[in-house]
Amino acid sequence: MQSLSVNLGERSYPIIIGEEIFNAELIKPYIHAKQVMIVTNDTIAPLYLDALKACLSDYQVDVVILPDGEAYKDLTHLNLIYDGLLAARHNRSTTLIALGGGVVGDMTGYAAASYQRGVNFIQVPTTLLSQVDSSVGGKTGVNHALGKNMIGAFYQPQSVLIDISVFDTLPARELSAGLAEVIKYGLIYDQEFLNWLEAHLDELMAKQSDVLIEAIKRSCEIKAQVVAQDEREGGIRAILNLGHTFGHAIETHQGYGVWLHGEAVAAGTIMAMRMSERLGWISEQDVARAINMFERASLPVTPPDNMSRDDFMSLMAVDKKNLDSRIRLVLLKNIGEAVVTSEYDPAVLNELLDELCL
Amino acid sequence: MQSLSVNLGERSYPIIIGEEIFNAELIKPYIHAKQVMIVTNDTIAPLYLDALKACLSDYQVDVVILPDGEAYKDLTHLNLIYDGLLAARHNRSTTLIALGGGVVGDMTGYAAASYQRGVNFIQVPTTLLSQVDSSVGGKTGVNHALGKNMIGAFYQPQSVLIDISVFDTLPARELSAGLAEVIKYGLIYDQEFLNWLEAHLDELMAKQSDVLIEAIKRSCEIKAQVVAQDEREGGIRAILNLGHTFGHAIETHQGYGVWLHGEAVAAGTIMAMRMSERLGWISEQDVARAINMFERASLPVTPPDNMSRDDFMSLMAVDKKNLDSRIRLVLLKNIGEAVVTSEYDPAVLNELLDELCL
Numbered sequence: 001m002q003s004l005s006v007n008l009g010e011r012s013y014p015i016i017i018g019e020e021i022f023n024a025e026l027i028k029p030y031i032h033a034k035q036v037m038i039v040t041n042d043t044i045a046p047l048y049l050d051a052l053k054a055c056l057s058d059y060q061v062d063v064v065i066l067p068d069g070e071a072y073k074d075l076t077h078l079n080l081i082y083d084g085l086l087a088a089r090h091n092r093s094t095t096l097i098a099l100g101g102g103v104v105g106d107m108t109g110y111a112a113a114s115y116q117r118g119v120n121f122i123q124v125p126t127t128l129l130s131q132v133d134s135s136v137g138g139k140t141g142v143n144h145a146l147g148k149n150m151i152g153a154f155y156q157p158q159s160v161l162i163d164i165s166v167f168d169t170l171p172a173r174e175l176s177a178g179l180a181e182v183i184k185y186g187l188i189y190d191q192e193f194l195n196w197l198e199a200h201l202d203e204l205m206a207k208q209s210d211v212l213i214e215a216i217k218r219s220c221e222i223k224a225q226v227v228a229q230d231e232r233e234g235g236i237r238a239i240l241n242l243g244h245t246f247g248h249a250i251e252t253h254q255g256y257g258v259w260l261h262g263e264a265v266a267a268g269t270i271m272a273m274r275m276s277e278r279l280g281w282i283s284e285q286d287v288a289r290a291i292n293m294f295e296r297a298s299l300p301v302t303p304p305d306n307m308s309r310d311d312f313m314s315l316m317a318v319d320k321k322n323l324d325s326r327i328r329l330v331l332l333k334n335i336g337e338a339v340v341t342s343e344y345d346p347a348v349l350n351e352l353l354d355e356l357c358l
Numbered sequence: 359m360q361s362l363s364v365n366l367g368e369r370s371y372p373i374i375i376g377e378e379i380f381n382a383e384l385i386k387p388y389i390h391a392k393q394v395m396i397v398t399n400d401t402i403a404p405l406y407l408d409a410l411k412a413c414l415s416d417y418q419v420d421v422v423i424l425p426d427g428e429a430y431k432d433l434t435h436l437n438l439i440y441d442g443l444l445a446a447r448h449n450r451s452t453t454l455i456a457l458g459g460g461v462v463g464d465m466t467g468y469a470a471a472s473y474q475r476g477v478n479f480i481q482v483p484t485t486l487l488s489q490v491d492s493s494v495g496g497k498t499g500v501n502h503a504l505g506k507n508m509i510g511a512f513y514q515p516q517s518v519l520i521d522i523s524v525f526d527t528l529p530a531r532e533l534s535a536g537l538a539e540v541i542k543y544g545l546i547y548d549q550e551f552l553n554w555l556e557a558h559l560d561e562l563m564a565k566q567s568d569v570l571i572e573a574i575k576r577s578c579e580i581k582a583q584v585v586a587q588d589e590r591e592g593g594i595r596a597i598l599n600l601g602h603t604f605g606h607a608i609e610t611h612q613g614y615g616v617w618l619h620g621e622a623v624a625a626g627t628i629m630a631m632r633m634s635e636r637l638g639w640i641s642e643q644d645v646a647r648a649i650n651m652f653e654r655a656s657l658p659v660t661p662p663d664n665m666s667r668d669d670f671m672s673l674m675a676v677d678k679k680n681l682d683s684r685i686r687l688v689l690l691k692n693i694g695e696a697v698v699t700s701e702y703d704p705a706v707l708n709e710l711l712d713e714l715c716l
Contacts, residue, residue, distance in 0.1 A: 075433055086504035089675060114472070117499060117510045118590070141475060146444035152475045153511065232476070317447060
């Protein structure tokens with residue numbers, strides 16, 4: 001078992017990573033009253049719900065089971081969580097537990113942020129992607145028909161409990177999607193970690209426990225360090241979004257859930273790196289190296305072939321990371337060093353999209 | 359023009375009260391970028407929207423007009439605000455302006471709290487109730503079919519701008535509803551203010567400007583002092599809810615909007631005072647004095663005659679102010695001194711409801 005702390009003053013919390021997390025003694029310290037609401041989805045519930053409930057025999061435990069998928073990350077399905085809480089008369093001292101991937105975590109976190117103006121919650125992420133990304137840092141929310149994550153809150157959990165035994169049942173495609181974010185941490189923040197990942201990528205794809213724990217821990221550490229500097233994304237936190245501006249455009253255009261988030265981030269990261277290369281900041285070899293790593297992780301490295309330049313420009317203009325409607329991008333100055341900038345010749349972005357799109 | 363400050367550290371903000379608030383120089387300091395979204399309702403828009411827009415000629419101004427009434431304070435109508443923001447491509451630096459009463463203020467505040475995980479907003483309350491209560495203190499949110507204000511956030515505005523010229527068009531019934539909360543401040547916190555109100559109630563009912571400004575200012579001061587001690591309602595802030603536990607039950611039972619909030623608070627306050635009298639804390643004369651004041655302000659002092667004891671017990675059990683499902687009540691130890699407590703003989707509450715209900 002390994003642990004680390006996300007340092008946010010009075011909102012600090014631990015991340016615990018290990019193989020036997022469905023354990024009453026581990027969970028109980030983070031529940032402060034009698035009521036618990038587990039929120040999960042119809043894929044995860046048959047696999048892990050009983051194990052989690054077995055840890056909580058001392059509590060009033062209620063359950064909301066959502067349909068699985070990004071397509072259901074909306075206000076309508078968020079309301080099912082409120083319905084469940086109110087029907088079972090949960091009060092302000094209740095604790096919500098998010099048992100699932102990023103969608104369940106984001107929705108449960110936002111339900112916790114907004115139910116009776118804020119109750120406690122615990123993250124139990126069951127995908128690699130949510131373990132290394134969405135469960136850490138307090139971004140919660142749902143999608144709107146006109147944009148991804150447009151409704152939400154910054155809201156921190158009491159703890160994040162990561163059980164790597166969930167990889168026994170994680171589909172290969174979701175393992176890959178998670179590795180996209182893991183590789184991203186190396187690219188934006190830590191060249192040494194990137195080297196380590198390059199050396200251990202085959203073991204990660206083979207789900208070797210010790211290598212997985214190390215990769216998750218280092219990813220969470222990097223995210224926690226960045227978030228601690230900038231909880232509400234006024235500045236540096238935005239570097240975590242390498243590949244996400246392009247990636248969100250891809251996800252929105254294709255329809256939520258058609259491309260996995262990590263897949264869109266992989267393709268978007270290569271787009272951002274090609275842009276960085278055009279600006280003369282990184283080399284063709286740097287881009288080729290990232291393409292090679294993503295391909296070894298079975299991830300896409302080009303945008304979908306049905307997207308035009310105008311599709312990208314139109315969808316990126318409502319992206320949250322834009323100030324005063326200028327398209328700000330996360331780019332790489334070097335491997336291991338990201339910047340957030342709108343200070344580039346717009347023609348370069350046009351040329352890039354012309355080259356890559358239909 | 360008068361002003362005061364709500365002291366909440368980095369979330370502090372001013373309340374400005376006067377007769378010419380629709381004034382560009384007053385509003386502009388609280389808008390930090392080019393986009394502004396005015397949220398109002400179909401009663402207020404014909405009266406004040408043009409005047410407000412005239413102050414904002416330097417900005418991209420968009421407008422969302424909601425149907426008027428508590429019945430529309432729900433997720434469905436909240437979504438109209440998100441729709442408007444996204445359709446007009448408002449970004450994270452936008453400013454929302456709530457032009458209307460408590461419903462518009464609560465919904466706009468919550469839209470601001472949750473749009474792109476939080477944008478700025480300004481309160482321009484147009485009813486006495488919202489000026490002295492909901493616009494101050496950062497409680498925002500919407501109702502759920504199973505309970506009032508069950509979905510929301512603590513989120514502070516950039517400023518509150520109170521123009522008392524709106525009383526020219528405020529219906530008498532809404533003036534009365536606001537006075538319920540004004541009288542409440544005297545009852546819970548300030549016997550001297552209660553004496554002053556008793557002496558000036560007729561002038562308030564006649565909408566005398568200087569008396570109105572004084573009553574609004576002192577009410578906001580009391581609320582600001584209480585909120586500054588306890589922003590997230592862990593303790594003392596709950597005293598502001600005198601009459602609200604009973605009152606919310608009345609509003610929910612009758613259907614939102616049938617009784618005005620202030621009307622339900624007036625009847626609920628007398629119920630809480632009768633309970634305090636039964637516990638031996640205040641005298642029959644104290645209760646009679648409050649009844650007299652509410653009646654002079656044309657407010658109800660008894661619950662609706664179609665509500666049973668069980669209606670109250672059932673509806674109060676999901677009230678947000680309950681910890682572990684015990685019915686906590688705000689009661690008066692003395693005139694000017696409220697307490698929040700569940701330490702009373704439950705038989706006393708039963709007897710009270712038996713006496714007052716069908």
